[in-house]
Amino acid sequence: LAKTTQPISMDSYEGQEVNITCSHNNIATNDYITWYQQFPSQGPRFIIQGYKTKVTNEVASLFIPADRKSSTLSLPRVSLSDTAVYYCLVGSYSGGGADGLTFGKGTHLIIQP
Amino acid sequence: DSGVTQTPKHLITATGQRVTLRCSPRSGDLSVYWYQQSLDQGLQFLIQYYNGEERAKGNILERFSAQQFPDLHSELNLSSLELGDSALYFCASSPRQGDTDTQYFGPGTRLTVL
Numbered sequence: 001l002a003k004t005t006q007p008i009s010m011d012s013y014e015g016q017e018v019n020i021t022c023s024h025n026n027i028a029t030n031d032y033i034t035w036y037q038q039f040p041s042q043g044p045r046f047i048i049q050g051y052k053t054k055v056t057n058e059v060a061s062l063f064i065p066a067d068r069k070s071s072t073l074s075l076p077r078v079s080l081s082d083t084a085v086y087y088c089l090v091g092s093y094s095g096g097g098a099d100g101l102t103f104g105k106g107t108h109l110i111i112q113p
Numbered sequence: 114d115s116g117v118t119q120t121p122k123h124l125i126t127a128t129g130q131r132v133t134l135r136c137s138p139r140s141g142d143l144s145v146y147w148y149q150q151s152l153d154q155g156l157q158f159l160i161q162y163y164n165g166e167e168r169a170k171g172n173i174l175e176r177f178s179a180q181q182f183p184d185l186h187s188e189l190n191l192s193s194l195e196l197g198d199s200a201l202y203f204c205a206s207s208p209r210q211g212d213t214d215t216q217y218f219g220p221g222t223r224l225t226v227l
Contacts, residue, residue, distance in 0.1 A: 032213045043115070043203045043218025044156065087156070091213035100213050101146065101169060105155035 004088045009108040018075045020107050022088030025069045030092040033064060033071045036103070038085045044103065047086075048073070075109075083111045116140065117219035119204050125225045131192040134222045138185055138206030144168065145187040146207070146216060147179055151200040162187055163210040191224070199226045 005023040012018045024033070032051050036044035048055055050062040050071070061074040075082055086107045091100020116139035126132055138145050147159040158171035162181035173179075176194075181187045191198060201221045207214035 034213055034215070036216075038156070041201065041221070041223075043117075043205065043221055044216075045115075045218065046215045049213070049215065089213070092211055100211075101158040101161065101171060103148070103156035103158065 004090055004102070004104065006086075006088050006104070006107045008105065009110065011110050011112065012078055013112050014079055015077050018078050018082070018109060018111075020073045020075075020086055020088075020109065021070055022073070023070045024088070024090045027068050027090055028092065031068075031090045031100075032092065033062065033068075034089045034091070035060070035062065035073045036087045036089070038087065038106070044087060078109075078111050080111050080113065082109065084109060115217040115219060117204060117206050117217050119202075119219040119222050121222060122220065123223050123225075125227065126194060127227055128194055128196060130194050130226075131190065132194065132224065134189040134191070134202050134204075134224075136187045136189070136204030136206075136219060138187070138204075139217055142206035142208050142217070143185065144207045144210055144214065145181055145185070146205040147173075147187070147189050148203040148205065149200050150203060150221075151197075154200075156203070159189070168210055194226045196226050199224055 034049040035047045038044040048062045055062045063072045087103045118137045120135045143164045146161045149157045159173040161169040179189045203221045205216035205218045
């Protein structure tokens with residue numbers, strides 16, 4: 001199953017757009033890409049999920065190129081409250097197994113004033 | 114509020130002891146997942162149950178066991194506790210069994226082993 005690679009940390013400033021890229025070179029045909037956000041001492045929270053091209057919701061956009069070997073989470077106009085750890089996961093609705101449930105260490109995003 | 118409840122919120126115990134953590138999933142969700150989060154290890158998947166049956170297994174130690182009951186609540190049992198077992202333990206639930214199903218996380222149980 002696909003393994004994901006993300007940057008360990010990123011810094012940005014309030015009002016900027018932040019893009020976090022996740023690599024998943026071995027993504028399978030049935031796999032979806034899901035992003036979660038986690039604040040300290042809280043459980044992760046679902047942000048967005050996609051299969052291909054672009055998905056947008058009220059908090060983020062997810063860009064997935066045609067080869068689906070990577071994906072980019074885009075957070076528009078970030079604020080201090082977006083400081084959190086962001087996780088990229090890859091897995092299928094029909095699949096089972098632990099690989100699709102591997103959160104790893106995620107990307108620690110720090111937003112400065 | 115995700116709708117997932119975990120008890121207790123905090124637990125302090127001694128090495129060698131056994132504890133039980135409890136999780137109630139969101140109404141209607143059939144899958145329950147357990148995770149361990151310590152400072153240096155990130156969020157580690159332990160085990161998943163779907164409708165009472167074990168569905169997927171991660172890095173769960175033999176000293177740890179879990180089960181999901183007919184009313185769909187789940188318990189994680191940790192025995193012969195060691196200092197290194199001190200961590201936040203999260204439970205999550207989802208409607209279906211697939212590993213990419215959106216998971217809703219509870220507030221966690223903070224376990225401290227002295």
